[in-house]
Amino acid sequence: MDDYLVFENQTTAPATHAMVIGVGDYPHLNDGADSLTKWHDGMGQLSSPPASARAFADWLISTYHLPGCGLASVALLLSDPDGQEYTPPGGSTVTVEPATMAHVEKAVEAWHARGDARTENTLIFYFCGHGAVSGTEVSLLLRDFGARDTAPLKGAVDFRGLHLGMDKCEARKQLYFVDACRVATSAVLDAYNYAGEPIIYGSRRPGNSRRAPVFYATLSGSSAYGRANRPSQYTEALLKALAGAADNADDEDIWRVDTHNLNRGIDFLLKRAAERGAGLAQVNSVDNLSVFDFHELKDAPQVPVVVGCRPENVNKDAELTCHDGTAGTQVGLGDEFGWDIDLTPGSYSFSATVIQDPDRNGTKQRDIRPPYRRVKVEVTP
């Protein structure tokens, strides 16, 4: 097992190989442990990316499921000022290497080689940390960004270059998740025709079409938002969407997540977060979208449902219930934004009762299915 793997299931069959990077410790940015680079542009330390990367790695190891292309490896690099330890689900705690350029290069090259073994392999790349974008150029800032003031981007990955270069890998299905800001910084703007190290240089003649969508946490030119010591808004939405944004069009008993529905699911959850006053709206985006299934749910999907009243101003005064017709009833107190619950597909009865005036109430019968649902219960005047 190579130094960067936190999970391995050796196989020669078609398999999925993942590369996960979470960077929160930036010694050369504000409040960092080392000299401050002049290219800091106000950027500082982050606590969300290490938590986000760990959460995504956990999901891969414990939940990811693609029949015929099961998970074979997860490589993880972190830069976490609170420690480099990671405990994989069902495994022992390991100390992972920091996400410096030297380590990321080796880890990505090894990941490329694993994917290169078979055309039918699937590759997954996940990055969370500082990012910088200038037009088509995307730089993912690693721990050693700014170590050299004369060449700050030596500590950054040229993501566009990497994405192009990975077309040289035989694996024809590749998914990329970039949870980072996409605003320009002076380092990116100042570097003429350089956005960092692509690691895998060049590109393959695209005769055999690769499917390699890139899921971004935010629009080009916009920021992405983390949360202190927790997975970011985007990663949380991503993980929830992976559990719920599925479809059973091909087989009514099998729920599969494809790239298109995943994008929709994430979009809904981020919008919902913005409705709930999570701060500025963050709008996810996707490039190079091609639609294919990449995850099959072993359990029923968890569908995000927003339950509210009509009129909406009753939300905060109402007790909301959800009954599934068998034994389960959930009760929630709505706030002004309504009540968020996760339900498995099925038929439910929703009711709303104004607490201070129980004669004002309403009921609605609704079927719930992915990717998400809003239920408005009409409350009597």
Added chain:
Amino acid sequence: MNRLKLRLNQILDGGDQTTDVIANVYALDKKASSDSHARKLRNIIIPAGNFPDISYPWHQVDLNDGRYLVEVVLPSGDDVSKQIELSNDEERQLELEAPHSPHEWLSWQVFQNSRLASELASGEAQAKFRSSFTEPLRTCLVSLPRVSEDGSTRPDRMPAWRLFRDLVLSPRNRTGILLEGQIPDIEVLPVTSMASDENVSVMHFSSTGPVSSPGQDLSGAGYVNYQSEDLVRYFVTVHEREAVREIVSLPLPWTLPYGGPETVADLMLLKRDRSMAEEGAGFLTRTLIRDTGMAGIFGYLMSGDLPGAAALVKKSKGVLIDKFENPLAAAAGAYVLLSMPSETDQSNAPSWHRWVKNLMTYFPWLPDGAIQRGWLMLRANELKEAEEAFKTAFARGLPFYSIGVRWLLDGLSILISHEKSEGRAPAPELKDAADTVRAVARHTNMAEPFTSVRLGVLKGGES
């Protein structure tokens, strides 16, 4: 068998426009899902508009008894849905209601763009983005001279990449540049905001140029000879503190499918609180086409819904591809189809591939056709043809669509990489083209479908 008729009530500026949107029909119970056909009703196209009565078009779906969820996904990414139950061979008409725009004159923008919709949707959202920015913004419409690659002015050439490269790399770029001082012979035309509130202003354009006043006579503006040598390329420049901060390529000339002298394009200028504007500029521009056949395609693309965009393009393929009515619209359709691996499979090349070559051949003012041809040739492993196409695209100047900027850059990069892998030095003109395109691409706003180039320093953000 039950018959379900679907459509969406959607009012677009004035109320008589009809367009298409995407719907999904989900089977909710065992009865419904027992029909495998019913389980796969995804990305179906239904009419959207303000329909005065039931005689206007519907989309019809035949379904078994059972419960269904009908979901309409709007081009903005928002959706509306309704649950129904069908039984006993009934015929049901279901007209869903689209969300309303805060202003009628913003209805096209809200229809196509979710981010904008969320910014404009409510008074609270507007208050959040209310500008504390007090400096005025000014817009100018310029038609740039046709500058050839050697720097001389020639009537048969469109603005060159080098012009834009020099603009973005100008030492004065830090605070924007005074365009008029750097480029000879540009023609500056008046462009007036047709509708506005304190934060948003909208400029209108007919198929061939600006609409300067509400009552302007547009007769004669509908017809466009796309093979004319006199076609003018229009850009809008946005000035902040009297320096140019953005140059927006307008998708003109644009012919509407039903012809007629009307407003075909809007450019919206949205003021933003600078502290909240991640890019450091106190404004946002959004260009859109008021073309009922294309609005949905652009909207779905911007919201990342490629299947939705592709469904509409395939429906319109006859109009887009088989006729030369609007090469700009055809180029947009070609970008969508070329983005789908199934459509670029050379072993089963669809007939529309030859049309991509026609786009390049018959419309020398359109760089995008050559870019698409180059991309198709790369897929076919025809590298010499690809190289010729990309060189042609480069000579023709800035593509109309921002995706063209990326594809041209990636295409040139792939060719250079191939040469190196074969142990050969890439041709100097290839490398120069790639370097030039890359310099401009770094300043291209990739969040917008139509090419716009930002000048001046952009603020860094915190993630």
